[in-house]
Amino acid sequence: MIAFIFPGQGSQRVGMGQALADEHPIVRDTFAEADEALDAPLSRLCFEGPEDQLLLTENTQPAILTASVAVFRLLEQLGCVPQFFAGHSLGEYSAHVAAGTLSFADAVRIVRRRGRYMQEAVPVGAGAMAAVLGLERDVVERVCAEAAEGDVLSPANLNAPGQIVIAGTKAAVDRAVSVAKAHGAKRVLPLAVSAPFHCALMKPAEARLAPELRALPVRDPRRPVVANVDAELKRDGASAIDALVRQVSGAVRWEDVVRRLASEGVRTYVEVGPGAVLTGLVRKIERDAEALNIEDARGLDGVRAVFARG
């Protein structure tokens, strides 16, 4: 069985989507639709930059969503529809557009506000994130408990074994660097992010986004979408939205998401959208799985070959 997985923030780059847009009308049309929905030239930002504008969270989120949905629509038009969907953080919105839970126009507008609310939840510089390499999940949890000292500090992305991102106040994350090393972490890398995503500091953003998300028209996903917060299959619109709300301040349990897909029988994972971050993570989580990504026409052909052989 095949799952489509959609990337989150961090996979953006200037020029994303351009190669496929040049060749496929449906990709171009999708970028044009995003421009119309936002009433802003998002497509030009994706294709030409400038990069500093693309890196603003409220631009990055709709940009990655659009680049991902555009590739998905192309695959769909070519008859390639998988049995399952999932996405990393923001990518969960892309997954729900692909599954038909959310309309693309609604999604592109809500992720722009999601980006803005998450940015505004914490003053710039007050929060931080860091990748902890080489420690298991329970050890990272102990590190967070020890280094918190009353501040917010928790695992934010459980990406793969030995690859966990923590988030919290700047002071707590700074303390965690030495605590993690004392517990045997191979490396602790501060991440260049503008806010501490997926931790309790995001509660104000969650409170602002929740009523807006719940007001969107939704349908039941046509195929199950595995949620970040609990790694459960979402089969109805209401629980899908609930998971998107909780995700703002909840950890992205990506390793659990991939394991859940594997337990459902998925053997092939296709990363739909810019970059190959999730492809790399899947290979770490499920060594025997087949993982592909689509950047250009060759990647597209690779995925189509997978569907052609079943």
Next chain:
Amino acid sequence: MEARSRSLRIAVDAMGGDAAPDCIVDGAVAAARDLAIPVLLVGPSDRLRAHLARASDAADLDIEIADAPEAVTMGEPAMAALRKLRPTSIRVAVDAVRAGRAAALFSAGHTGATVMAAFTGFGMLDGIDRPALAATIPTQQGAAVLLDVGATVECRPLHLLQFAILGSAYAVTALGVERPRIGLLSIGEEAVKGNDLTREAYRLLESSGLPFTGNLEARDVYTGRADVIVCDGFTGNVALKISEGLVEAVEALLAAELTGSAAARVGARLARGAFRRFRHRVDYSEYGGAPLLGVAGVCLVGHGRSSAKAVKNGVALAARLAADDFLARVVAAVPAPPAGPRPAAH
């Protein structure tokens, strides 16, 4: 492991289509090269070999040739083309699939001849009496399957029930919908509206156990109220062609507006974008073609003016249906005959 098994071979009617064999061979070569799909090219072997020789890597690709000296031309009546029992490319392609040399076939040739060749060569699936061509159309909520769009122009009510079963199985694979909602194309939404055919088909669908959403008026075809829209082949073909014609006409009208006032120009340009997007999505010919459902073989029908890219896409879709064991899914979906109560003769 099973995921890395090889693709199944696809028979391609090299002589079918307006630009045959050039575009067809180029598309088949692209499918073999880019998608690693083994291909069986069917047509006059001398011509095909000569054409293949132009691709420098042809020898490295998994392409076989089956000789068929003749072809059905676009002007011929379908039945006449078959009755003569000529070794036409479509006929040889069907035979190759039946003999197990290929798993599915793609043809962009004469639609009537392809339907007849598949109907006589493959035979019908148990419990299905007539074939149906299934078109994928864009809707406000994604896409839907419309069938029949021209394989069976005269239908009885039971045929429409069978089309619903076939279209439903196809929608699961093509649209990814787990339990497709079925609508019956008619005039008026109430059960008593329509003609003898749709009223009786309504009754059959209602008691079939399928997720039937009732009658669908033509204006609801594109709203997405149903995932599978069932009608006879005459109605379906008219519906499809009217849609194509309307989009072209509106586009032409909008183009004329572009010479009007500044405000009209802006409005027309925006509307034109929306229409262009719609047309890109409605153009199923470019994206794989329409499967002929109900016959006991996987058969994809491409548009006569298929480009090489469209042929590659058609071969890919044929391979996808074959790999998905599509035929077995359809067979599993068809209730054991007799399928439901037979309607009274009329």
